[in-house]
Amino acid sequence: MGLYTYSTADIPKSPRITKLVDNLYAKMPEIEAARAVLITESYQQTENEPMIIRRAKAYQHILENIPITIRDLELIVGSTTLAPRGCQTYPEFSYEWLEAEFDTVETRSADPFYISDKTKKLLHEANGYWKGKTTSELATAYMEKETLLAIEHNIFTPGNYFYNGIGHVTVKYDEVLAIGFKGIKEKAEAELARIHVGDGNYQTKSRFLEAVIISCEATIEYGKRYGRLAIDLARECNDPERKKELLAIAANCANVPENGARSFWEACQSFWFVQQLLQLESSGHSISPGRFDQYMYPYYKQDLESGAITREFAQELIDCIFVKLNDLNKCRDAASAEGFAGYSLFQNMIVGGQNEEGLDVTNDLSIMAIQASKHVYLPQPSLSVRVWNGSPHDFLVKAAELTRTGIGLPAYYNDEVIIPSLESRGLTLEEARDYNIIGCVEPQKAGKTDGWHDAAFFNMCRPLELVFSNGVDKGVQLGPKTGNVEEFKTFEEFYDAYKAQMNYMIELLVNADNAIDVAHAERVPLPFLSSMIDDCIGRGKSVQEGGAIYNFTGPQGFGIANMADSLYVIKKLVFEEKKLTLSELRRVLKMNYGKGLAPEDVADTVAQVATQMAGEGVAVTDREIASIIKEVVAASESPSVKAEGERILALIEEVPKFGNDIDEVDYFARDVAYTYTRPLLNYHNPRGGIFQAGLYPVSANVPLGAQTGATPDGRLAHTPVADGVSPAAGADTNGPTAAANSVAKLDHFIASNGTLFNQKFHPSALSGEAGLDNFVGLIRSYFDQKGSHMQFNVVDRETLIAAQKDPSKYKHLVVRVAGYSALFTTLSKSLQDDIIKRTEQSSYEAVD
Incomplete structure (x- = not known):
């Protein structure tokens, strides 16, 4: 029995909400420069101070000076930008990509933003300060060359935190609602009074606590700025109802987020200040x-x-x-x-x-x-x-x-x-x-966890490609030499080769994530966020330095269904029924089942041939390159290649697929998933926590699928890979219950960073x-x-x-x-x- 009674009766929608939504989506989102300019100003003034203090003072400088607005009809106030759905920029993490896209960001296919010439100029001037000072540059310096090579070849991408803030956290909203930032400040002051100058960690802990105090004071003052703005707007307002609302907003902001909330409206307002300012402190997302x-x-x-x-x-x-x-x-x-x-x-x-x-x-x-x-x-x-x-x-x-x-x-x-x-x-x-x-699907305990969820995307199909090429990609020895596939006598040999490629690449993924982790701790500790996570105040450390009670890193693997179906096809058609050889499969995958090669496939094949010729001491001229291209294209379009592709696709179509409640296939998929989830458990992060796997792609299965060649399940080159733990699109033909039964047979417990x-x-x-x-x-x-x-x-x-x-x-x-x-x-x-x-x-x- 539940603790509470509740009503399921529908409540009518207020006309206010329709107008607020319409106003929000009236224009394209816009990039603004205020935050970038202000943080640069602050950093220039604090060059020789501890980084945690610099971060707190920068946060304070931004909150004291960033333009603020109260939009028409709002009952909850606080906006990061003047433009609805606008965004600020965060040059301390990275900026080069934005400068390179100044002229295309407004017209790109995904998530375009308007950016004015004035904003471009302001950002360019501010960004000049950050050369050599960003987290992305430091993270690169910490990565091994093999790691950077794996990223370049699209085995995995840690780009989420490589170029941006972390986010992916739930803070102690309940504590802010109860005691406000005045109460949190008093906790930091009490801890500061308790420690002694002779303590071994006094230097770092005292500065961290001072940074928390500065951040709390800045947050309190920011709320009061909105209170004063609401009063100013009320004085000019001729609508009695709106004037009353503005005065109520002013009263709310006079009390929160400084103090504990006294009413539901104040609690809503205090919640929102926390949500908004966490985003303004850093560029992380999935602040949930x-x-x-x-x-x-x-x-x-x-x-x-x-x-x-x-x-x-x-x-x-x-x-x-x-x-x-x-x-x-x-x-x-x-x-x-x-x-x-x-x-x-998210x-x-x-x-x-x-x-x-x-x-x-x-x-x-x-x-x-x-x-x-x-x-x-x-x-x-x-x-x-x-x-x-x-x-x-x-x-x-x-x-x-x-x-x-x-x-x-x-x-x-x-x-x-x-x-x-x-x-x-x-x-x-x-x-x-x-x-x-x-964020998407990642579980954690609020207020105690730095989960580093969504730490990287690992494409499980790419190591399979490396098995067929003996670890070579685009003429480069990218993975270990696991043998020529034509020489494999058993499926176990093939599967072991795949696991060897996986294990090698998973360790490089860990290296990438840990390099980025260290860079964030050194260059962007976040005192405001850390003030609301246990036990940062007690430990005297920011979240980025291991101040949270629970510390994880959660990179996600995807392509489970493609990998399960592909390996099962190889097991059945090659090694059990002997209807196909690995040599035939290798050739048809290279030729995309006779469906035509994309330019990048042609370039890849040409590069491999040219590398082989150079290794044999044969000079490769432009004429020879052109001739190779012609031969590759002709071969891929030949009737024999197309016929071979159709024959093999027909064989593949007859093999049972994951998603139809067939135990033999589904438990095989479970084992394939272990090739990603189990090895990750062997690794630790710099914050003292462990790695835990997730099995979900956000929507990266589409763009990263575009970087992946044809796979033995019949998937064509450069098409999306399977979404999360779902069956491959169109493969689940026995209805929704059968699909659900199949997915349930995966080990969801070990994928404790979430499945989708x-x-x-x-x-x-x-x-x-x-x-x-x-x-x-x-x-x-x-x-x-x-x-x-x-x-x-x-x-x-x-x-x-x-x-x-x-x-x-x-x-x-x-x-x-x-x-x-x-x-x-x-x-x-x-x-x-x-x-x-x-x-x-x-x-x-x-x-x-």
Whole structure:
């Protein structure tokens, strides 16, 4: 039985919310220069001070001087930019990519931003200071040459944190709401008074605590700036209702975030200042609100019971927060924008689930968060729902009603898997029961964890290519020499070669992540963030230096389904049924099954031939290069190659695939997944924590698939690889329950950094009460089999195709991309195509 009663009655949407959303999306997002100019000014003035103090003073200088605004109709205030959905830049992490894209960022296919000539000039002047001082430059210096080579050849990419801040955290919102930054400042002051000048760590700890105090003072003053602005606007306002609202906003900002919140409205405002300023301190994303329905509930309950607030006004405040979460934005380089398409900041809010004692704590705010997603109908926050045996059915039906709208929200998470997986990583049972989700799908304990989730993308298909080439890529000996495939006598020899390539590349991935980790600790410690994570104040260390109680690094592997299907094809067709040789397979993969070579494939083949000729002492002239190109193209287009490609594709098509509830294939996929998840457990990071695997791609399966050759499962070169732990697109032909049964056979416990399972349904599958009940039944059935996560697109293929052809008519079409939702028309065409191609389920099988 749950602790709380709650209402599932719908609350009408306020007209204010429609206007706020329309105003937010009236123009293209814009890049602004204020933060870059201000941080540069501060750094120039603090050259010889400790880095942690420099960071605190820079944060203070930014908050004291950055332009502020209160947008029309807002009830919750605080904006990082003057332009709606605008973004600041963060040159201390990296800047070269932006300067190189000044003239293309507005017209690129994924996440374009307007940037004025004045802003370009200001940024160029500020960026000049940062040459040789960025985290990306220092991280590069710490990496081994083999690591840089692996990155260059697209085996993995740690670009997320290589060029940006970390984020991927949930702070102690509850503590800020309870005691404010005045209380946190007093904690730091008390710790500073306790330590002694003769302590071995006095120099570093005292400066860290001073930096926390400076950051708290800056945050308090920033809130008061907004209070003064609200009063100024109220004086000029002729609308009595709006004047009253502005005066209430001014009163709220006079108290929070300095002090503890006295009301639900103040709690909402204090929450928002924390959320916004975490983003302003650094360029990290996936700063996730966590269990919003839990830490906000006492303020809501108090006001509701006293009559100080109505349920309708509380809903409007939550709706306003949801709008504000879409106001935050970030500009990434063009390649990264393809992998994170949709302007997403991955701010994950999760509702429902258990408390530390194992009791269900679904409450009014759990329902109202679902309602807010319906009202606002925007990608942020990335709303999630915790599911366990004690989850109320009517709560899950309410969540299913939101899914039925097609927004791709909420995502569903299984307490019965995630809680024990976190315990296996050292959390107590009570802490694990209180988990939330970060970013896409990553579980952690709020306020105690620096999880370094999403630390890298590892393409599991690329080491398979290296097996066929004996470790050579584009003429370079990239991986170990594992032998010529033509000489392998057993499948075990082939599989061992794959594992050897994997292990070698995983160690290089670890080297890359740890190099970036050290660079962040040295150059961008974050005192504001650290003030809200245990036990940074007690340890006297920033989060970046290991101040958190739990420290992990979570890089994710993807391409599970392609790898399982590919290796199973080799096992069956080559070694068991002997219908194919590895020599034939190697040749047909190189020729892309006779479907035509892309220019990069031709260049790769030419490079290999030229390297071989040079090694044999044969001079390679331009004429010979041209001749080689001609021969390669002719060979790839020959009738014999095309016929061979068709023959082998027909053989591959007959081999069972992952996603159809076939034990032999599914348990093989489980073993393939272990080739990534198990080796990672052997490594540690500089913060004293361990590596833990995730199995999800965000949307990088599309751009990184474009860098991957043909694979033995029949996938053509440069097409997307499989999405998360989902079956390959179109391979799951036995219906949604069969697909779910297959995915559940993977070991979700070992992938404690999260797994991602996407399904797509035709809207008719969720129609009526029976449709919703069957949908909830599918989720419970999958979770009973120890699956970890599910998320859904509910949209028909024809609608997506129409939106792609005429985006102006579908501006508000939101879809589930990977671990997040986005406006469909803002995605690149390649990513749109990937979503269109996902298997569309139109009905359910019987669910037990």
